[in-house]
Amino acid sequence: MSRQGHGRDSAGRFGWAPLSGATTAVVGAAVMALALSGCGTGGGGGASGENTTLTVYAAASLTESFEDLAAQFEENHPGVDVQLNFGGSSTLVTQLQDGAPADVFASADQANMDKAVDADLIDGSPSIFAGNTLTVAVPSGNPAGVTSFEDLAGDDVDVVVCETRVPCGTATQKIEDLTGVTLDPVSEESSVTDVMGKVTSGQADAGVVYRTDVKAAGDSVEEVEIDRADQVVNEYPIATVKSAGNADLAREFIELVEGPDGQARLAEEGFRSP
Amino acid sequence: MILPAVLGALVVAVPVLGLVVQVDFAGFWRLISSESSVAALWLSLRTAAASTALCILLGTPLALVLARSDFTAKRLVRSLILLPLVLPPVVGGIALLHAFGRAGLVGRYFEVFGFSVAFTTTAVVLAQTFVSLPFLVVGLEGALRSAGTRYEGLAATLGAGPGTVLHRITLPLVLPGLASGAVLAFARSLGEFGATLTFAGSLQGVTRTLPLEIYLQRETDPAAAVALSLVLVAVAVAVVGISAPRAFSVGGRPG
Structure with a gap:
């Protein structure tokens, strides 16, 4: 955003030649490209031609499992192309509100699904398809010797959490309330990915994240379980989007996610069944 | 020729206009005066000032070397x-x-001496300096080149030592270029987001600068995020207003 603006500023100062015929051609081509890409993202329609596109908006934590499930869905539905768009749940809701074409929306928390429901974007009522619980991630080798959630309150432990305004931070606050342990974090990140980044790079001694994040990080982190984590479950709702071009296909995709194959794949990533 | 030019201008103007239209002016003051917003704005101003100072301190010698020596x-x-x-x-x-x-x-060697920049305001300043330094160096180097070496040479033949030439001739000549480079570096520091988020973390009053606060506000209070964005747009407009006439003419000035 602002980066590009500055790039232009400096380009001016490097003494680029004023607009020439060639430049005009380049600009023209760029405009054409923009227009064409605009057409390409139409998606969702699928009435014409053989290929039908099913567009799925899903929380970033679902990336690995949904990519596999989408591949399976395409295999079972020849001619269907599943387009996946992963992002923070609140970002996805904003995109949906702005009229982005989607058939299925899978949120990482109830609050963002509620926002979508309130904005009249959802067809029917959402159902819960998975749950995620918190855990503690420490860099491999556990340099600060963390053995419990209580240890995180120690002065010599640099702990990173999510800010309370984002779902993982709200959940962390609930764990603090439950256990009576008050954390004094060195950073309150805006996403769980940023918390993981600080842990995997060894910047922080520990981070409060989701179990699925620890699974996805593999060997770069170790897990220290939280005793009462089961009492704070973050539920993942899924629903058909009202503007869906393929309501039937959307429902079939949701059935796959909620069915045995979907649940097994999600469990591999550390999700719990609802 | 005219059409692409108009399109180009619109690419920049339309999003800014969209933002301005979206602002809830009735609640504007309430939205931008929350404790977390004020803390973020104050931190942003302090860190951007510090990183601009660092850019001047480190960037001036760098620009001099690039403009005046040959290696x-x-x-x-x-x-x-x-x-x-x-x-x-x-x-x-x-x-x-x-x-x-x-x-x-x-x-890791900092750690040995019991000193760590992780999650400190120093880390924010470091990130901002990293991204802003080129603005100062490029701007100043351009000014040095267009100022030429005539006066410096003249002063030297009249017996002025290198230090005197630098302080009495070179720096006063390029002061406008240095100023506009510094203003652009300040603006870039103020807008720094990605490097800060990745490197410094996000804690109110310590590392959470205004762009990070806007990103976070978006989660719960989009109206406040929009209002704070307008504050940054206003600062950016002011900065461009101060520096642009000089920054853009530097390259074209006869040398």
């Missing part, structure tokens, strides 16, 4: 210094992390 690796050095201009800030953040982070190339 084989000069092109390479200049390209290297320009790198933060074209790098995605998040990549800059990752690079900083692996240089000055606790386990980083240089950072």
Whole structure:
């Protein structure tokens, strides 16, 4: 955003030649490209031609499992192309509100699904398809010797959490309330990915994240379980989007996610069944 | 010719207009005066001022060397210094992390001396300096080149030593270029997001600058995020207003 603006500023100062015929051609081509890409993202329609596109908006934590499930869905539905768009749940809701074409929306928390429901974007009522619980991630080798959630309150432990305004931070606050342990974090990140980044790079001694994040990080982190984590479950709702071009296909995709194959794949990533 | 030009202007103007239209002016003051917003704005101003000072301190000698001396690796050095201009800030953040982070190339030696920049305001300033330095160096080097060496040579033949030439001739001549470079560096520091988020973290009053606060506000209070964005737009407009006439004419001035 602002980066590009500055790039232009400096380009001016490097003494680029004023607009020439060639430049005009380049600009023209760029405009054409923009227009064409605009057409390409139409998606969702699928009435014409053989290929039908099913567009799925899903929380970033679902990336690995949904990519596999989408591949399976395409295999079972020849001619269907599943387009996946992963992002923070609140970002996805904003995109949906702005009229982005989607058939299925899978949120990482109830609050963002509620926002979508309130904005009249959802067809029917959402159902819960998975749950995620918190855990503690420490860099491999556990340099600060963390053995419990209580240890995180120690002065010599640099702990990173999510800010309370984002779902993982709200959940962390609930764990603090439950256990009576008050954390004094060195950073309150805006996403769980940023918390993981600080842990995997060894910047922080520990981070409060989701179990699925620890699974996805593999060997770069170790897990220290939280005793009462089961009492704070973050539920993942899924629903058909009202503007869906393929309501039937959307429902079939949701059935796959909620069915045995979907649940097994999600469990591999550390999700719990609802 | 005219059509692409108008389109080009619109690409920039329309989003800004969209933002302004979206602002809830009735509640504007309430939205931007929350405790977290004020803390973020104050932190942003302090860190941007500190990183601009660092840019001047480190960037001025660098620009002088690039403009006034000739060595084989000069092109390479200049390209290297320009790198933060074209790098995605998040990549800059990752690079900083692996240089000055606790386990980083240089950072691990900081640790030995019981000193760590991780999660401190220093880390924010470091990230901002990293991304802003090219603006100062490029602007100042351009000014030095267009100022030429005539007066410097003249002063030297009249017996002025290198130090005197620098202070009495060179620096006063390029002061406008230095000022506009510094203003652009300040603006870039104020807007820094990616590298700060990746490298410094996010804690109110310590590392959570205004762009980070806007990003977070978006989660719960989009109206406040829009209002705070307008504050940054206003600052940016002011900065461009101050520096642009000079910054853009530097290259074209007869040398």
